[in-house]
Amino acid sequence: MKVSKSVFGSSVIIALLFLIWGALMPDQLEKSASAVQGFLQTKFGWFYLLAATGILVFIVTLVFTRFGNIKLGKDDEEPEYPFITWFAMLFSAGMGIGLVFWGVAEPLSHFASPPTGEGGTQQDAVNSLRYTLFHWGFHPWAIYTLIALALAYFKFRKDAPGLISSTFYPLLGERVNGPIGKTIDVLAVFATVFGVATSLGLGAAQIAAGASFLFAPIENTVSTQLVIIAIVTVLFMISAWSGLNKGIMYLSNINIVLAVALLLFLIITGPTLFMANLFTTTLGGYLQQLVQMSLQITPFENTQRAAWTQDWTIFYWAWWISWSPFVGTFIARVSRGRTIREFILGVLAVPTLFSAIWFSAMGGAGLHADMFDNAGLVETMGNLGTEVALFSLFETLPLGTILSLLAILLISTFFITSADSATFVLGMQTTNGSLNPPNSVKLTWGFIQSAAAAVLLISGGLSGLQTAAIIAAFPFTFVLIGMGVSLFVSLKKEKKAPKRAKAV
Template sequence: MKKGAIVFTISLVIAILFILWGVIAPHNLSVITSSIQGFLQTKFGWFYLISASTFLIFAIYLIFSRFGNIKLGKDNEEPEYSLISWFAMLFSAGMGIGLVFYGVAEPLSHYMDPPYGEPGTEDAANTAMRYSIFHWGLHPWGVYAIIALALAYFKFRKGAPGTISATFQPILGDRTNGWIGKLIDIIAVFATIFGVATSLGLGAAQINGGLHYLNSGIPNTKGVQLIIILAVTVLFMLSAISGLGRGIKWLSNFNILLAVLLMLFLLFAGNSNFLLNYFTTTIGNYIQKLPSMSLNISPFNKHHNEWTNSWTLFYWAWWIAWAPFVGTFIARVSRGRTVREFIIGVLLVPTIFCALWFAVFGGSGIYLEREMHVNLSQTINSQGIEVSLFAVLAHFPWGTFTSILAILLICTFFITSADSATFVLAMQTTNGSLNPPNIIKVVWGVIQAAAAAVLLWSGGLTALQTASIIAAFPFAIILLFMLYSLYKAFKEDRPKSKKVMNKQSA
């Protein structure tokens, strides 16, 4: 049996068993996974923080290192996609649903419950925005950059299969084709399923919350959310089987356009001067305090420690769980770029956009709460965190229309995230095929949707967070070894390039 077939079969069996567990005994699933999550957060919180910071530091090092000129492909290859399409695809795949879900909710949550200090104060407002950007800024994109760089380098420059295990060739050799290589790929598939399931669950919850906010006749219940998952599943599978260029590319471009238009509307319809000042101030604070925030788990401050477990550790685990999916997809669309160009693009462009997004959406929420004395927190507490975006839009012109646009944006982000993940899962379970069979995509599309549905049904948003944290732990270890393997490959690549150049000049 071929390696890809073995990985597909074992991964599928594990996923089906998990889904059946959730269907037959949802309470038991919730209790056991919550216990595992608590153990990992309590005993290994430091590991998540150090790992995420290590990935970011290494990515920044590559920008200034002698490896920056290495091309992700042959030396004479040009980039496959234009810069605009490239940015749109990596952004849509990397952040989509979560960014819309937490754009208002997270800064407001931190403002009313900061990691330290008094809630509802000026300091709390500054801290809220700084931590929101921290959670969505350089660290997650540092994680994505490393795995995407490794996959693109080994696939397009070395001609290796586009699998996670293939990036371990420098340290494992032919053993990447054996059981250890299969285990690496299976763990990557497991992490991808539950990392993406988290996003799909958030998307379904927010679509339901928005519809309920606009029309109270539509109940905000798990049953409605399951119907939404079913409906959107059909759409994203149609997109997935249409092919990368026709489906994901055009939807990604539409996503970024709609997101930018919604953000610009809120920026100019609101207090633009306040929002831009807030953005500028927060960027300065973020850069200044980035090192201390990156490694602060507060062993002497119980509230800050618990807050870090609830927010920062969840995010770091979520990004790591997403890394196989996002990394594989970004690698697929990054052929022909240099290491330096790739790292700068992947780190800076999405980080700046995310920071501006939070300043506009989260800043608007805090401005309404703090300066206009609108009690948004009460609305969110009574109706759920998923309605926070719609509660803010309701206080601006054309609130109903912009809320409908926001729901459309969530739906299209849902589709692009899910069909990208469907493509990646199919690719990873067919030994790195760049054109996996449609039937494999359909199978993984159903599995993803079923996993999201089971997690929502068994424990709601908390279960989604739990799944990400558990799935991320083994894959974080794999990523650390991948980093070493990539560095070793780069060291072997550069001297060869110099020898070739010396021969050519002679």
């Protein structure tokens, strides 16, 4: 396997320059990044909304076309992994840490500070779950689906290198091997590093908050978070060294088991009927108002609504876009042999349904505790930060300490699999698409990822993490749009696909 010196070298230099800047002048980094973030959110919020919604429409349309029967591989190939393992791996890579971090915190945040009004009403509670599912539902998984579908199609069916730039061959021809193609790959690496660093920072912050909540001598400080990043870095380096079919696969299955166990315990011991009713209402409201929420930029409304849209929806769309080269490449790697229709339905629908159940249980329990049991979760979250919301909820439940320990373990394993998967993907993108990149390259990217998360925490805390995601996503949005166009051009040239499509 050959390391792409131009892509690897350019990407490493850009990342190291950023790390040096953040280490030597963290205040200046925070100020400069915040200025860029504000400009992008204010001037290009409409662009993020249209791009994300356009991608969703394109992906859903493919399901109902003749292209749905085309295999991501040769016509006689079968899926490499069984469905449950496949889902566990894509889900752990796609959203793990974020689901745990925001499971209670986001619904409570929307309940207390909704897009309009003062908050705290029953309607705000209903809307809070609908907005949360909107941010974690079809749109992010459509973004992941597009990039994963294009990569898997060109890699396994057209035998192209597993690079982002290779998906542009129908549009650029041999120019994908020149400066234009290398620039596309560098943008993908840049977005991956800072998109993943955002989640690693969130994970470190929540692990520190949980440890501080459970053990008084431990303080939730940046120093504690940096120690956690260092410890988990060693662990995911070990996992990365063991390879895809050992470390990542085993940990992904463990993640699903832990997440489902935590979810079931909460459903059984919590306000079960309330959660079920909230799930039904949330899913119905989400599907009914999906179009309106997708395109709502509020040009004439008050600053409260505009600020909410920028702080939440636009941030999320940018975060998912910055994550997409990493998650998309990883999903493509484990999806060989599936049909386009099966792939889209699996990647788009199943995680969205799981997210609806997850937030209805986690967020529903938090809302019930705050509204009917006077638990004061919103007040606690306001005083101690969003990262303590989950542990504050567990304190009100039976076996709360055990639940908190289980949650910390789950966050840690999600942390490891996300970082592990990202090192694998970054290795692929800088070794000409190798399906088994060398450990030396993976470990290099593992160190850079962790260092980026540390620098972002030092320079700006959680807001610094969000800023990095938004900035990294903007240039890559154009790459995503180009990938969609290129994929469609190539699909149109396909001969009639075989009718049989066996699901596993």
